[in-house]
Amino acid sequence: MRRFAPFLALLLLAVPVLAEDTKPEPKADVRDEILVVVNKHIITRRTLTQSVEQQNAALYRQFAGKELDEKLKDAREKTLQGLVDAFLLEDKGAELGSPVTEDYVRSTIDGIKKENNFATDADLERALKTSLGIGLPEFMKRQKQQAVQQFVLQREVYSKVAVEDNELRAYYEDHKDEYRMPTRFRIRELVLAKGATAAEQAESRKLLGAIQAELKAGNAFEALARLHSTSPSKATGGDLGWMNKGFLRQSLEDAAVKLKPEQVSEPLETDKDLYLIQLVSLEDAPVKSFAEVRVKILEKLQEPKAQNAIEQFLASLRMRANIRYLVPKDEILKG
Numbered sequence: 001m002r003r004f005a006p007f008l009a010l011l012l013l014a015v016p017v018l019a020e021d022t023k024p025e026p027k028a029d030v031r032d033e034i035l036v037v038v039n040k041h042i043i044t045r046r047t048l049t050q051s052v053e054q055q056n057a058a059l060y061r062q063f064a065g066k067e068l069d070e071k072l073k074d075a076r077e078k079t080l081q082g083l084v085d086a087f088l089l090e091d092k093g094a095e096l097g098s099p100v101t102e103d104y105v106r107s108t109i110d111g112i113k114k115e116n117n118f119a120t121d122a123d124l125e126r127a128l129k130t131s132l133g134i135g136l137p138e139f140m141k142r143q144k145q146q147a148v149q150q151f152v153l154q155r156e157v158y159s160k161v162a163v164e165d166n167e168l169r170a171y172y173e174d175h176k177d178e179y180r181m182p183t184r185f186r187i188r189e190l191v192l193a194k195g196a197t198a199a200e201q202a203e204s205r206k207l208l209g210a211i212q213a214e215l216k217a218g219n220a221f222e223a224l225a226r227l228h229s230t231s232p233s234k235a236t237g238g239d240l241g242w243m244n245k246g247f248l249r250q251s252l253e254d255a256a257v258k259l260k261p262e263q264v265s266e267p268l269e270t271d272k273d274l275y276l277i278q279l280v281s282l283e284d285a286p287v288k289s290f291a292e293v294r295v296k297i298l299e300k301l302q303e304p305k306a307q308n309a310i311e312q313f314l315a316s317l318r319m320r321a322n323i324r325y326l327v328p329k330d331e332i333l334k335g
């Protein structure tokens with residue numbers, strides 16, 4: 001099943017799974033006011049607010065200056081339309097007999113873990129809470145929703161958009177760097193707390209100098225890390241395991257990738273700590289084969305060809321759907 005393409009980023013924006021009860025409670029809190037009924041689904045004010053905030057946060061990460069201002073102008077309207085269309089695609093998926101199962105979602109999660117070197121669900125959940133502010137169960141719900149949407153668009157739109165194989169191969173040859181695997185490296189760290197006072201800082205620097213002398217004398221980095229480091233990694237001799245570029249503090253990463261295996265860095269300093277870094281191993285970034293990325297390239301090249309077809313398909317779903325605005329649309333868009 002194809003993954004979502006850039007043109008559909010707003011439509012497929014991760015949004016909370018909504019209840020299907022269309023009858024508002026008599027004393028509902030104004031924050032949970034029902035704004036729109038889409039077939040048997042509802043969009044509440046709280047849901048719209050959360051989705052707009054998520055979309056704006058994504059825009060701030062991707063754009064700046066005038067381009068950002070332009071994107072923010074109609075973000076609320078596009079987000080509202082995206083919520084409506086997401087439900088229409090969900091219902092169409094049910095009508096078509098969507099094959100998206102819990103097992104499929106589970107395999108998707110396992111793939112995400114493998115691609116990002118997360119050993120356990122807990123590791124992935126920690127990353128999700130940091131980057132998206134959600135836990136794994138909510139992320140799995142959103143993945144299922146997106147997969148259903150993709151099933152519908154693949155069957156009803158993308159399958160009818162042709163791209164020749166020679167186009168795919170030409171794009172691959174011209175854009176190989178896009179399909180380069182992340183550079184991985186493995187390091188050991190030895191961390192000393194700098195201390196709060198001038199005397200404590202002087203003592204820490206003195207200890208660091210003594211450790212460097214021991215390293216030059218041939219003592220093992222792991223043993224010294226176990227003995228002196230103030231980081232939890234001291235239990236493993238400072239070994240942080242394999243990690244992709246971009247996961248470590250930039251100054252430490254930059255120093256690490258310049259080293260040769262078993263070489264130790266010069267002292268590095270952060271606001272609170274002093275560091276020595278030893279490179280264990282560094283893997284170059286290999287390029288994935290054409291066969292591995294063919295589907296992704298197909299999606300990328302289909303996307304511009306399919307834009308008009310997608311809009312026409314969504315317009316046809318809207319015409320046949322029961323969409324009722326319980327609050328005038330103009331008022332909703334004003335916020």
